[in-house]
Amino acid sequence: MxxxxxxxxxxxxxxxxxxxxxxxxxxxxxxxxxxxxxxxxxxxxxxxxxxxxxxxxxxxxxxxxxxxxxxxxxxxxxxxxxxxxxxxxxxxxxxxxxxxxxxxxxxxxxxxxxxxLVNLKMQNVPEVENGEDYFFLDTGSPHYVRFADDVDAIDVVKEGRKIRNSQRFAAEGTNVNFVQLRDNGIKVYTYERGVEDETLACGTGITASALCAAIKTGKNEGYFPVEAKGGQLEVAFKRTENQFTEIWLKGPxxxxxxxxxxxx
The missing domain is CATH 3.10.310.10 (Diaminopimelate Epimerase; Chain A, domain 1)
Known part of the structure; x- marks a missing residue:
């Protein structure tokens, strides 16, 4: 044996x-x-x-x-x-x-x-695609970001899977993030490719969502506290138009x- x-x-x-x-x-x-x-x-x-x-x-x-x-x-x-x-x-x-x-x-x-708490420096993001109702960018992994008034009302798996398997993304796949702006930061729910399901948190997705929130709110530097289903994280950054440097992801x-x- x-x-x-x-x-x-x-x-x-x-x-x-x-x-x-x-x-x-x-x-x-x-x-x-x-x-x-x-x-x-x-x-x-x-x-x-x-x-x-x-x-x-x-x-x-x-x-x-x-x-x-x-x-x-x-x-x-x-x-x-x-x-x-x-x-x-x-x-x-x-x-x-x-x-x-x-x-x-x-x-x-x-x-x-x-x-x-571990602070991880992410790669610079040289460009962000700003679509009609979405953003698309690469923070080490590709991310589709859509803002919503109430992310709790979204079927993350159903809607995320639909976008991930759409004609544009079907071949390579993309991660899909639904983001809600709040007075004290943002709330993010993510559907992850490869897992093919919602996860309790996604670091590159939370990073992508925070950068898109900076564009949406006109914030040039600082940080966003982020609430995910699995806990609290924080993303710091510096922005020049749609380019980002000094990106740090912080959390447990x-x-x-x-x-x-x-x-x-």
Whole structure:
């Protein structure tokens, strides 16, 4: 009887956006095995998560972040995932409270503050498409943003899936965000491609929504407090017309539990 390979995993969540993370510095885990990654993310037959990350070594940076959607495919940048893997890197002793790491969209900086909130610097956004009733932009992942008077009245899965599978986006997919302006910030609900469902929070989506709120309200710099279904986050930025720099995503990144996976 063949003995199954066992590997340790760590479960983290950032505002309800949950991830399985593996320390893969020795590259023992095959991230190219789509079915395996998907099975680990399966909420009924696996550990269960919105996505999975591998922390790997790099000769010039503190580490490399590889991110996979719940469908098992390697994906574009995940903001909450980025914050969680920074917290994980500190748990491993790789970093203290500051880091520079490499992700699919380039180098990111991050700082863990005195309240253990992780501040992740996002890539600059050089342009935002301003449509008749929507915005479209890339904050490390593509995001469609639509404002509404009451996001609680929207069927996020139904409407999000319709936009994600529309003729324009069907081939590559897009994430879809519904945003409500409030006196003290914004409220954001997100349908995520790859998960193909609503998630409790989406870091790149919350970032995209805050930048679009800045355009909509004429705000040139500062920050927006953001309410997602999974908790509170914050996005800071500087704006010149439809271009953004100094974008920081701030929020909790919490260790939940760890365990061992048996792999065929």
């Amino acid at each position: 063949l003995e199954l390979m066992k590997t340790k995993f760590y479960k983290y969540q950032g505002a309800g956006n949950d991830f399985v993370i593996l320390d893969n510095r020795d590259e023992h885990f095959d991230g190219d095995n789509v079915e395996l990654v998907a099975s680990i993310c399966d909420r009924r037959f696996g550990v269960g998560a919105d996505g999975m990350m591998l922390l790997q070594s790099h000769p010039e940076h503190d580490f490399v972040m590889r991110y996979f959607n719940a469908d098992g495919r390697e994906a574009s940048m995940c903001g909450n995932g980025g914050r969680c893997i920074v917290a994980f890197a500190r748990k491993l002793g790789l970093i203290h409270n500051k880091t520079r790491f490499l992700a699919v969209d380039g180098i990111h900086e991050a700082v863990i503050d005195d309240n253990d 990144a919490t260790f939940v539990f760890d365990g061992t996976i048996a792999i065929d």
